[in-house]
Amino acid sequence: MAAGAAKKAAGSDLARRVLDWHYRHGRHDLPWQQNPTPYRVWVSEIMLQQTQVTTVIPYFERFMKRFPDVVALADAPVDEVLHLWSGLGYYARARNLHKAAGAIRDEHGGELPADIDALEALPGIGRSTAGAILALSRGQRHPILDGNVKRVLARFHAVDGWPGRTAVSRRLWQLAEWHLPDEELRAYTQGMMDLGATLCARSRPSCEACPLNADCLARASGEPERWPGKKAKKEKPLRHTTMLMPVAEGQVLLQRRPPTGIWGGLWGFPEVQGDPTDWCRRQLGVKPSYTTPWSELRHVFSHFELAIRPVHAQLPTCPDRVADSDNLAWFPLDEVPTVGLAAPVKRLLGMLGRSK
Structure with missing residues (x-):
């Protein structure tokens, strides 16, 4: 043959x-x-x-x-x-x-x-x-x-x-x-x-x-x-973000992310640039009683690594203007929200609940 x-x-x-x-x-x-x-x-x-x-x-x-x-x-x-x-x-x-x-x-x-x-x-x-x-x-x-x-x-x-x-x-x-x-x-x-x-x-x-x-x-x-041949490796870039965790009256504020992109459609903490206190004043109309930065958290995606700087913002009360937003909502700290949550957000929520 x-x-x-x-x-x-x-x-x-x-x-x-x-x-x-x-x-x-x-x-x-x-x-x-x-x-x-x-x-x-x-x-x-x-x-x-x-x-x-x-x-x-x-x-x-x-x-x-x-x-x-x-x-x-x-x-x-x-x-x-x-x-x-x-x-x-x-x-x-x-x-x-x-x-x-x-x-x-x-x-x-x-x-x-x-x-x-x-x-x-x-x-x-x-x-x-x-x-x-x-x-x-x-x-x-x-x-x-x-x-x-x-x-x-x-x-x-x-x-x-x-x-x-x-x-x-x-x-x-x-x-x-x-x-x-x-x-x-x-x-x-x-x-x-x-x-x-x-x-x-x-x-x-x-x-x-x-x-x-x-x-x-x-x-x-x-x-x-x-075999099979491998894709040429590229070093993953490191990106940085600040996640603000506003808490008031036993509740935590979450924001729905845009429908596309990373964590599209999921709920998470607002990502802010600049001073977290200024963000609370502009977006929520209230000044935090205090803000506390937490230790950095790392999350690895397929194409990059994300360094998350969590900041706990304790508010004196739940601002009224959140009720008028489609993408901001308060959730009880002692319950896991029944919405889509990215892994680091879920982890931070658990840490917030334990520190309450």
Whole structure:
């Protein structure tokens, strides 16, 4: 057999080996695998983007309890959706989920489209997510290319280059399409994701236990971690902000952030420039009884690091003008607000409550 034909035969057998491995060793008890409706699979796929399974499970279960179907999600206030998302990060996912649910309710009769183009047209659903939804919930034949599958294919075929590059991504999509079996699409899709998440891990892959090890070019090289190629690292810039924590009469003042950008749509402390006392005078019409700076807090994002300078401002009374604002509101200090909160804001609220 010619070398090209042998390679083709080994590659075309990948699906059967992944399926056999999945049936014996794959994950079968994840909550979204039980009653895998398009809605449940969709929510799980969005939550799993850049987030580990063990982190997602409790969030998914709480989310399904509160929003058992698309209409329940679409009808809910976005603040409640963000509240249940608090701690998962990448909050644009939650905003897009809520926005897409409204479109599904209003334009698709409350059912996720069974057509991949219509599914991709919804906010927050790209090609890979749409393919995963249709393969895992409906058994349709579509390739996926999440981070785990990229890693398996890049190593098996020794595809050089960072997958974020257009040419590399195009090659990986071709391979994902080529390896698709004609049947058992649910099991194959889950198996590929599981293989990448468990054995073909980013670091220290378990090549000896992998069902693809006999033909994996990355393993044959002796340096499997060389693939997939990595994006050139850039030093994360450090940004600074001052978060003002106004407190009065057992309540704390929070401000809703703009709908886009960092922590878009979440509630947090007002970020101020200059003197916090001047901000209270201008924005609230009251002078603090005192202000106390707290120790700096650091929060790391994917592209930068944020240095937060918290300042506690004790006010003599709750200013009346807050009641006229759509983006400012008082919340009891002894309760966790049922709105979306970024992790450092939630942490600071807990510290405020304990120091009351």
